[in-house]
Amino acid sequence: MSSIHAVKRAHAHLAWDNSIPPAVRVHSGDTVAFDCLDASNGQLAPASTPASVAALDFARLDQVNGPVYVEGAAPGDVLQVDVLAIAPSVPWGWSANVPGFGLLAADFPRPALKIWQLHDYAHGAGYAAFDDHSGIRIPLRPFAGEMGVARAAPGPHSTIPPYATGGNIDTRHLTAGSTLYLPVEVPGALFSMGDGHAAQGDGGTAIETxxxxxxxxxxxxxxxxxxxxxxxxxxxxxAPAQAYYCTTGVDPDIREAARAAVRHMIALLAVEHGLEREDAYILCSVAGDLRMHEVVDMPNYVIGMMMPKSIFTKPGQTGVLSATHV
Structure with a gap:
């Protein structure tokens, strides 16, 4: 029988480091509840201004909550993370232009800040109002920008970029009902998450909350x-669109990240569906969607090869990774 555990705001850390003691220890199949501050670690508030962005203490940004030690997890395993529920815990969020960050950093050198009001937010639905007069409303699709496990390489490693083990992957598809698979590099996996987002486009900057x-x-x-x-x-x-299984590439070269995402899908199709590599490559070209998921947090990009599950029509074929649970 599974148990429910809690990771509180006080259980926060500012680096991926396998020497950080676990906040909680759980068994495989257990549920963990998280209460996480926004990516500014409480430095921004509804009354903040662009000057507040310029004054951000970068050493306090992108904290994550955890780590969670999962009994039985060992290097070479995979940690399956089922997102059961997620919602903003406050009625507001923020988006900012932080000098030096973003795809167009050279074009937008000055700090900027947008405060959003989140309506009907408590259950992860509702919308964010752009302002009081434009009529622009952004549907809420909350997710955690940071989800990852500790790296085998001795730390600390910054929480700002994404890694092969997860981290700041900023992937908007990881909403409630989604499942994330992470490669385990250390005993116990040491899972952490944070960086709440109310909504975000592919590859973009989120409404942080x-x-x-x-x-x-x-x-x-x-x-x-x-x-x-x-x-x-x-x-x-x-819901709300077609279901996908996605492999990713994480690399400081965006072209290499794209190549890695496709290669990883080819490998998956060979193992899960018995396809020859050439056939799998053709299937990726015909049916897969290659998307930018994270292009903001240098030095690494996250590119995804998203394969629609609907193309797998034989009974038992889902396009989803299958493996033995412990």
């Missing part, structure tokens, strides 16, 4: 299958 979330953490063991998960993979629910 504090969140409450619950996830189920399950260890997967099956060498032939878990070997293909060497960067974050994820599976999306059908």
């Amino acid at each position: 504090s969140i409450r979330a619950s996830v189920r953490l399950t260890v997967l063991k099956h060498p032939a299958r878990t070997a293909v998960v060497n960067t974050p993979h994820f599976s999306t629910p059908a």
Whole structure:
């Protein structure tokens, strides 16, 4: 029988470091509830101004909550993270232009700040109002920008960029009902999450906000299958659009990240569906969607190869990674 555990705001850290003691220890299949501040770590508020952005203490940004030690997780395994529920915990959020960050950093050198009001936010639905007169409303689709496990390389490693083990992957598809798969590099996996987002476009900057979330953490063991998960993979629910399984590439060169995402999908299709590499490559070209997920937090980009699950029509074929649970 699974248990429910809690990771509180006080259980926060500012680096991926496998020497950080666990906040909680759980069994495979347990549920963990998280209460996380926004990415500014409470430095921005509804009354903040662009000057507040310029004054941000970067050493306090992008904190994550955890880590969670999952019993039975070992290097070479995969940690399955089922997002059960996630919603903003406050009625406001912010978006900012932080000098030096973003795809057009050279074009926008000055700090800017947008404060959003979140309507009907408590259950992760509702909308964000752009202002009082334009009529622009952004549907809320909350997710955590940071979800990852500790790296094997001795730390500390900054929480600002994404890594092969997750981290600041800023992938808007990881809403409630989605599943993230992470390669485990250290005993216990040491999972952490944070950086709440109320909404975001692919590759863009989010409406940052504090969140409450619950996830189920399950260890997967099956060498032939878990070997293909060497960067974050994820599976999306059908609503509000078509369901996908996605492999990612994480690299400081955006072209290499795209190549890696496709190569990882080819490897998955070979293991899960028995396709020859050439056939899998053709399928990626015909049916897959290659998307930018994260292009803001240097030095690494996250590019995804998203395969629609609907193309797998045989009984039992879902396009989802299968493996043995512990």
